[in-house]
Amino acid sequence: MSYSVSLTINDxxxxxxxxxxxxxxxDLLRERLDLTGTKKGCDRGQxxxxxxxxxxxxxxxxxxxAVACNGSxxxxxxxxxxxxxxxxxxxxxxxxxxxxCGFCTPGQIMSAVGLIxxxxxxxxxxxxxxxxxxxxxxxxxxxxxxxxxxxxxARMNPSARAGVAA
Amino acid sequence: MNLFDYARAATLADAVASGRAExxxxxxGGTNLLxxxxxxxxxxxxxxxxxxxxxxxxxxPLADGxxxxxxxxxxxxxxxxxxxxRTFPAVAEAxxxxxxxxxxxxxxxxxxxxxxxRCPYFYDAASACNKREPGAGCxxxxxxxxxxxxxxxSEHCIxxxxxxxxxxxxxxxxxxxxxxxxxxxxxxxEELFLLxxxxxxxxxxxxxxxxxxxxxLPGEAAAFAxxxxxxxxRDRTSYAFAVVSVAAGLRVAGERIVEARLxxxxxxxxxxxxxxxxxxxxxRPLGRAAFAEAAALALRDARPSGANDxxxxxxxxxxxxxxxxxxxxxxxxxxxxxxxxxxLV
Numbered sequence: 001m002s003y004s005v006s007l008t009i010n011d012x013x014x015x016x017x018x019x020x021x022x023x024x025x026x027d028l029l030r031e032r033l034d035l036t037g038t039k040k041g042c043d044r045g046q047x048x049x050x051x052x053x054x055x056x057x058x059x060x061x062x063x064x065x066a067v068a069c070n071g072s073x074x075x076x077x078x079x080x081x082x083x084x085x086x087x088x089x090x091x092x093x094x095x096x097x098x099x100x101c102g103f104c105t106p107g108q109i110m111s112a113v114g115l116i117x118x119x120x121x122x123x124x125x126x127x128x129x130x131x132x133x134x135x136x137x138x139x140x141x142x143x144x145x146x147x148x149x150x151x152x153x154a155r156m157n158p159s160a161r162a163g164v165a166a
Numbered sequence: 167m168n169l170f171d172y173a174r175a176a177t178l179a180d181a182v183a184s185g186r187a188e189x190x191x192x193x194x195g196g197t198n199l200l201x202x203x204x205x206x207x208x209x210x211x212x213x214x215x216x217x218x219x220x221x222x223x224x225x226x227p228l229a230d231g232x233x234x235x236x237x238x239x240x241x242x243x244x245x246x247x248x249x250x251x252r253t254f255p256a257v258a259e260a261x262x263x264x265x266x267x268x269x270x271x272x273x274x275x276x277x278x279x280x281x282x283x284r285c286p287y288f289y290d291a292a293s294a295c296n297k298r299e300p301g302a303g304c305x306x307x308x309x310x311x312x313x314x315x316x317x318x319x320s321e322h323c324i325x326x327x328x329x330x331x332x333x334x335x336x337x338x339x340x341x342x343x344x345x346x347x348x349x350x351x352x353x354x355x356e357e358l359f360l361l362x363x364x365x366x367x368x369x370x371x372x373x374x375x376x377x378x379x380x381x382x383l384p385g386e387a388a389a390f391a392x393x394x395x396x397x398x399x400r401d402r403t404s405y406a407f408a409v410v411s412v413a414a415g416l417r418v419a420g421e422r423i424v425e426a427r428l429x430x431x432x433x434x435x436x437x438x439x440x441x442x443x444x445x446x447x448x449x450r451p452l453g454r455a456a457f458a459e460a461a462a463l464a465l466r467d468a469r470p471s472g473a474n475d476x477x478x479x480x481x482x483x484x485x486x487x488x489x490x491x492x493x494x495x496x497x498x499x500x501x502x503x504x505x506x507x508x509x510l511v
Contacts, residue, residue, distance in 0.1 A: 003172065021172035021213070024200070044201055048268060057242070057271040063200045064272065067172050068193060068215050111268065118267070120246065126502035133404040134266025 003067045009033065010079025018067055025069055026050045026061035029076060037077035037106045041136075048135035051107040051114070052076050058114025060134075077106035080113070088160070089113055092152035093145070100139035111135045112149045116161050125150060168209040175216050178345055178379065184214040186347050186375025192216050194238060195273040197265075198281040205289060207298060222379060225250055231385030234343075237276035237378050241331065242267065244275060254383060255496045256334040256394035256413050263398050263505035264330040266405050276378040278331045279342065279358070280370070283435070284407055285314065285325035296322045296366045304366075311472030312401075313409060316481070317465075318434040323366030324471035327359060327436050330505070334396055334413035336437035337429035338387035346376030355381070359436030366435075390415030390427060395491040397484055398431070398505040408432035410481045411505070414488035416452075423447050423456065428464060428489070433481055440464035443485075452493045454486065461485035 003018045009029070016032070026043070029035040029052070038061060041049030045063040052061045053075040080087040089112045092098070099105045111132060121127040128149050129142070137145065153161065175181035185192055189211030193199060202208040216222075222236040225247050233253065235244060244250055245261035265273065287293040287306040294303035306314055306324050314324040332355065340355040358370050372378075393416040400406035411431035417424040426447035430438040443464035450456035461482040468478045487507065494511070501509035 001171070021170060022167050044204060045197055045269060048266065051268055054272075057240070058268050059272045060197075060268045063197050063269075065172070065193070065196060065200065065213075068174075068196065068217060070174075114271075115267065118242075118246075124502055130404055130503055131267055134268045 005067055005070045007066075007069060007071075008073045009035070010074070010076060016066075021065065021067050023066045024062055025052070025054070025064040025066050025074070028066040029061065029074075035076055035078050038110075039103055039106055041104070041107070046136070047104070047107075048111055049104050049107040051110040051135065053110060053114055053117075056117070058111050075110070075113075077110055080109070087113070088156050089116070089148070089152040092148035092155070096144040096148040096151065097141075098144035098148040099137075099141050104135060104137045104139075108132070108135045108137065108145055112145075112152065115149065116153050116156065117163075119161065121153075123150060123154070167203045167206065170210050171212040173212065173214055175214050175219060178219055181214055181216050181219060181377065182346055182375050184212065185377060187212060188374075190214055190374075192377055194277045195240070196277075197269050197273045198277065202282060206291065207289065216377065228382070228385065231388045232383045235275050235381045235383075237380055238274045240271055241265070241273045241275060241278060242270040245270065251500075253388045253391050254334070254338070254394070255391060255500075256396045256415060257331065257338070257383070259500055259504045260330040260334050260396040260398075260411075260413065262500065263396065263411075263503075275331070275381055278329055279335075279355070279378060279381070281329060282369070283325040284328045286310070288325060296362075297325065297369075298367075300365070300367045306472075308472060311470070311474040312477075313407065313432070314471050314474055315434050316468040316470055316474060316477045317430075317438050318361045318436065319471045320362045320364065320366070322364050323362035323435065325362070325366070325435055326432055327434070328407050329437070330396065330398060330408060330411060330431060333411055333429050333431035333437045334394070334415075335381065335383070336439050337413040337415060337427040338390065339384055340387075341382045341384070342378050343380040343382060344372065344376050345379045346373065356437070356439055362435050369435075387415075389417055389425075392496055393418055393492045393494075394427075394496055395488055396505045397488040397491060397507060399480060399484055399507060403506065403508060404503060410477055410484050412481070412484045412488035414485070414492040416447075416489070416492045418452065418493070421452050423450050423452060426460070426489075428460065428485060430464070430481055430485070433468070433477065440485075442466075447489075454490070457486045457489040457493075458482075460489070
């Protein structure tokens with residue numbers, strides 16, 4: 001049996017036919033649409049490397065079935081920048097050296113974008129750390145990540161914070 | 167992961183009809199189910215996707231001052247609903263102390279209730295587990311028991327229920343509204359979960375085709391809003407299951423306790439309500455003496471299921487801490503680390 005799935009990914013509408021209902025949103029992005037910016041870390045919802053924004057909420061794409069996302073809007077790391085202009089969170093990660101190997105970085109950045117949209121952490125570094133707790137960094141770049149999130153948030157105006165792609 | 171049929175239910179009647187078939191499982195947020203399927207521990211023949219069922223994603227205030235939470239409300243949406251967090255602060259605190267922001271955004275409230283134990287021997291297909299395979303034995307006995315039960319366990323299963331959310335729900339008399347092949351029924355949440363006994367594979371009173379459509383908190387629960395907390399001990403600062411947790415609520419007149427609510431997480435295969443302790447707190451002056459007595463009563467029947475006798479004393483001390491925090495007023499804003507003992511308040 002095949003399943004048709006309509007998705008809007010980074011503002012591009014896609015009609016996809018799946019021959020297997022087991023495909024996760026993560027595998028759909030990486031293996032079928034060649035959007036490999038979203039990373040597969042643990043594949044069990046523990047590390048956050050696969051974080052995307054699904055219908056306005058940050059989620060682990062490894063724990064979502066693609067077929068169950070029919071009709072949804074997805075924002076991935078590939079959809080953040082406007083041409084050569086980086087999203088404020090991307091720019092802040094570079095400025096604060098908020099990475100070492102870079103593998104967790106797309107998930108960290110998407111999670112930070114979600115965190116800023118949620119608007120719960122404010123300027124409190126402890127609340128930012130707690131709100132980033134779903135993203136693990138094996139290199140231990142957490143200090144830079146916290147600084148980058150705080151700076152990006154401070155630089156974004158309220159509508160950019162609430163909007164998806166700033 | 168095994169191959170399965172996937173069907174999206176358009177109506178509740180649809181869902182019930184599809185869900186009663188042999189081997190069918192309901193799919194909502196999927197955060198626990200897909201994890202279990204990836205580990206090959208759960209192998210449903212059919213997934214009935216209920217995520218788009220109409221009308222189940224609402225948080226409705228009730229005339230009695232309580233609230234009705236639709237089964238598909240996301241954990242994060244409930245925790246951040248201003249009315250809800252103000253009226254049921256211990257429930258919001260418990261929600262925000264569980265999992266990660268990404269998981270809370272995906273997981274639904276009914277899915278939280280229905281999640282399976284995180285016993286490592288249940289998760290390890292090479293270990294014997296009476297939940298996975300009735301009669302196989304329980305390798306948790308004599309194994310690592312830090313996260314295992316000290317109340318209500320049996321020789322067949324010493325696992326714990328992992329939910330934070332359910333602990334204050336049980337403390338405050340939440341009720342599950344259930345729909346199924348035989349129609350609608352209601353079950354107090356405390357009675358939804360079954361203790362292991364000699365049938366640990368049977369975890370709840372739900373029968374095939376039945377699903378939770380809403381969780382209701384009664385108006386009386388709102389009377390505790392001024393003095394209600396959730397406190398949780400975990401092995402990491404954040405993003406970890408409870409070793410032990412406590413939900414505590416007080417109704418206070420001056421320095422006197424009018425009524426108390428107390429429930430424990432991480433100690434049994436269900437959230438553990440301590441009714442005797444609640445009764446002992448009634449009409450007592452606020453303070454450590456009454457709290458310590460109540461905590462001792464609450465754990466009176468506890469016994470270690472292995473090398474975890476430390477949890478009994480830990481649970482007693484945490485109950486005192488939770489009651490002390492509840493005795494102070496509920497903070498206007500939750501601390502940066504909800505439910506954490508790292509916070510000073």
